[in-house]
Amino acid sequence: MVKVGIIGATGYVGAELLRLLLSHPKVKVAALSSVSFEGQEISNVYTSFFNKTNLICESAKDVIEKCDVIFTALPHGLSEDIAKKAIYSNKICIDMGADFRLSNETEYEEWYGKKFTQPEIHDNSIYGLPELNRGKIKKSSLIANPGCYPTTIELGLMPLLKNSLIKLEGIICDSKSGTTGAGRGLTLNTHFPEENETFAPYKVGAHRHTPEIEEILSTMANDKVNITFTPHLLPINRGILSTIYCTPQDNANIEEIYKLYVNFYKDEPFVNILPLGETASIKNVRLTNDCCISLHLNHRKDQIIIVSSIDNMIKGAAGQAIQNMNIVLGFNETDGLNLIAPAF
Numbered sequence: 001m002v003k004v005g006i007i008g009a010t011g012y013v014g015a016e017l018l019r020l021l022l023s024h025p026k027v028k029v030a031a032l033s034s035v036s037f038e039g040q041e042i043s044n045v046y047t048s049f050f051n052k053t054n055l056i057c058e059s060a061k062d063v064i065e066k067c068d069v070i071f072t073a074l075p076h077g078l079s080e081d082i083a084k085k086a087i088y089s090n091k092i093c094i095d096m097g098a099d100f101r102l103s104n105e106t107e108y109e110e111w112y113g114k115k116f117t118q119p120e121i122h123d124n125s126i127y128g129l130p131e132l133n134r135g136k137i138k139k140s141s142l143i144a145n146p147g148c149y150p151t152t153i154e155l156g157l158m159p160l161l162k163n164s165l166i167k168l169e170g171i172i173c174d175s176k177s178g179t180t181g182a183g184r185g186l187t188l189n190t191h192f193p194e195e196n197e198t199f200a201p202y203k204v205g206a207h208r209h210t211p212e213i214e215e216i217l218s219t220m221a222n223d224k225v226n227i228t229f230t231p232h233l234l235p236i237n238r239g240i241l242s243t244i245y246c247t248p249q250d251n252a253n254i255e256e257i258y259k260l261y262v263n264f265y266k267d268e269p270f271v272n273i274l275p276l277g278e279t280a281s282i283k284n285v286r287l288t289n290d291c292c293i294s295l296h297l298n299h300r301k302d303q304i305i306i307v308s309s310i311d312n313m314i315k316g317a318a319g320q321a322i323q324n325m326n327i328v329l330g331f332n333e334t335d336g337l338n339l340i341a342p343a344f
Helices: 013-019 060-066 080-088 107-110 119-123 130-138 148-162 209-221 254-265 315-330
Strands: 002-007 027-033 069-072 092-095 142-144 171-177 225-232 241-245 271-273 291-297 303-309
Touching: 002 013, 002 060, 013 027, 013 315, 027 060, 027 107, 027 291, 060 080, 060 225, 069 080, 069 315, 080 119, 080 315, 092 271, 092 315, 107 209, 130 148, 148 209, 148 241, 148 254, 148 291, 148 303, 148 315, 209 225, 254 271, 254 291, 303 315
Parallel strands: 002 027, 002 069, 069 092, 092 142, 171 225, 271 291
Antiparallel strands: 171 241, 241 303, 291 303
C-alpha cells in the first residue's frame, strides 16, 4: 500500500480528500497535518470520521517523512516550501492550491500579491488536468491541481479550441458555485443570512482564476485567448455549473459538434457528453468525479453554448487530485473514484 498524507487536512478540501482516500483500494492514509488542530484527532474536528480513522494531526514535516505522496490543501503562498522539501525527498507532491497553476511569475504576483518563493522548482511542475496533460502527469513528481472553475471551462472548450472551430475573441464564461468553494474560514458573504435566499456575482471582472483559465485555453488553442469570466455564489454547499458562450468560425452544425465532443472524450472515464436536447446540471454530478457537458446553439445558429458541471469538491478539487495520483502511480485512473450521483 502506498502511504499518502494530507497537509491542510482540516479544511473542506482536505477533509473531502481524506473521505475519498480512506476508501481507496491501493493507498493508506499514513499522516495528516493541520496547524490549527495539531495534536488533535481528525474525528474531533469532523465527527463523520469517528470510528473510521484515529489519525492525529501532526506537523507538515511528519507528513513528508512518513508518506510517499503528499497532498497540500493550503491557501496560496504556503505550498512552495513544502513542495520543495517533498520532491527533494523523492516524494510526489500534488498541490491543490494556486502556487503552481500559473507559469508566469509576474502574473502570479499581479493576481496573488506574492512572488515565487522557490522559483527553481516551478519548471518541474505540471498542470494536472488529466484530459489535457495525462502523459506529462505520468512522469511528474510535482502536480498543480487545477482550480474548480477552470476545470469546468477548460473541459467545456477543449474540443473546439484543439480543432480551431471557434473565434478566440468574445468568449464569455458565466459560472456558479456552491459556498464550499470559498473554504472553511468565515467570511461575511458566505455567512448564512447573507447567502441564503439570494444569488449574486462576486469579484466581477477580477477573479483570480481568470489568468489560469486564459493560460490553459491559450495552450489548447496555440494562440492567445482572452475571456470574460464572471463567477456567482449559489446558496448551496457544493457544485459548479458554467455556461460558456463562443462564436463558431463557420456555420455551426450542432450534430457535427456533438459527434466531435463524443469522439474527443470517448476514452475519458470522467467526462460525460449528454445527448443533444439534455442540459447539464449540478444535481447529476454531485458527489462524483464526473464532468457533464451539454451542447447547444442559439436560435440564430451563430453562437455555441456549452454547459459544463462538476462537483467543486471532487472533480474540482479532491477527486481530481486522486485521479492525478492514480495516473502518476500507474493505478487504474478510476480507483477510489467510482462514484455515482444520488438520484435525488
